[in-house]
């Protein structure tokens with residue numbers, strides 16, 4: 001009888017990119033220290049001060065060229081390839097808006113909070129790849145409306161992307177693994193409870209116990225660049 005290779009559901013957060021040099025949100029020198037969340041990551045903030053919000057995301061988009069994937073990103077990509085060769089899968093759902101999972105070799109990454117390198121037209125909902133700066137002068141390549149281009153980012157109060165797909169993948173997973181997230185933001189922070197309610201084993205790989213650590217069956221603490229390759233090999 002052939003043993004079916006497992007389907008592993010990975011939720012990643014800012015901690016997996018920390019050793020690549022991308023600031024996390026809530027660690028002491030995190031992103032939000034220099035910007036109040038309410039100032040930049042909400043639709044109201046964008047309506048109130050689009051120049052500030054464009055600058056915040058333009059700086060982060062530009063910084064992507066200075067960073068590269070770390071051993072944690074690469075270990076997940078290797079595990080995904082080997083599981084897929086044997087009929088299993090590694091489904092990566094990330095809260096991160098950077099492209100380090102893809103640059104580390106991962107495929108079909110689900111960016112539930114959007115992507116820095118994508119833009120969205122708030123007039124016609126067209127989405128396009130965006131490498132450079134966006135501004136209030138940017139025009140939509142599809143409907144050519146000016147000043148309705150925004151970062152393709154899910155802000156607070158907005159519905160995360162691909163929730164139906166995420167819930168379906170969670171339901172078919174044999175294991176739920178959370179990597180580098182504080183468990184501060186919902187609905188992502190609730191995925192571990194959904195996994196538990198379905199009897200799926202849960203593992204937390206994080207620098208320290210997260211806000212949801214009591215929901216995990218097991219945990220390993222340390223830098224993702226060290227503990228993820230050990231777990232994944």
Ligand code: BV8
Nearest residue numbers: 013014015024025026095156157180181182186207223224
């Ligand atoms: C929504 C934008 C409705 C991109 C972000 C209850 C239920 C549902 C919603 C809510 C709820 N209560 C409140 C809400 C509303 C809100 C929310 O959760 N607020 C919080 C503050 C309480 N949620 C929303 O508004 C969401 N939308 O709910 O819509 C809905 C929901 C479902 C279905 C239908 C309708 C939208 C949330 C998305 C907001 N956008 N980002 C951007 O600018 O980047 S959130 C932002 O926080 C980032 O995406 C980030 O990824 C995310 C979570 O943070 P983390 O990734 O965990 O990062 P953090 O710094 O917090 O933690 C890092 C961790 O790594 C730490 O634990 C640290 O110890 C560890 N670490 C550090 N270094 C390392 C390390 N680990 C390993 N190795 C290391 N080297």
